[in-house]
Amino acid sequence: xxxxxxxxxxxxxxxxxxxxxxxxxxxxxxxxxxxxxxxxxxxxxxxxxxxxxxxxxxxxxxxxxxxxxxxxxxxxxxxxxxxxxxx
Numbered sequence: 001x002x003x004x005x006x007x008x009x010x011x012x013x014x015x016x017x018x019x020x021x022x023x024x025x026x027x028x029x030x031x032x033x034x035x036x037x038x039x040x041x042x043x044x045x046x047x048x049x050x051x052x053x054x055x056x057x058x059x060x061x062x063x064x065x066x067x068x069x070x071x072x073x074x075x076x077x078x079x080x081x082x083x084x085x086x087x
Contacts, residue, residue: 001055005046012039012072019079028082034075041068 012035019032045064052058 001046001049005043008042009039012042015076015079019075022079022083026083030079030082031075034071038068038072038075041065041071 016032016035019030019035022028023030023032041064045061045068048058048061048064049055052061056062
């Protein structure tokens with residue numbers, strides 16, 4: 001489970017850098033710093049799963065995974081709409 005988190009975190013950091021780049025050069029607010037929260041939520045959930053030696057079934061970790069996923073979907077959708085609007 002821990003091995004899955006590192007590529008996921010790298011992918012999310014890359015997405016954060018894309019949002020930061022777009023904010024700097026397009027002068028539009030992308031809220032790129034909020035991309036740190038899904039990384040944190042996924043990291044805490046995976047650490048919780050690893051400490052319990054499970055893949056699923058822990059209520060706290062499940063809620064953190066869901067919160068991270070929903071927040072990531074919302075941020076990605078917002079960034080997509082912001083970058084493709086009027087084009």
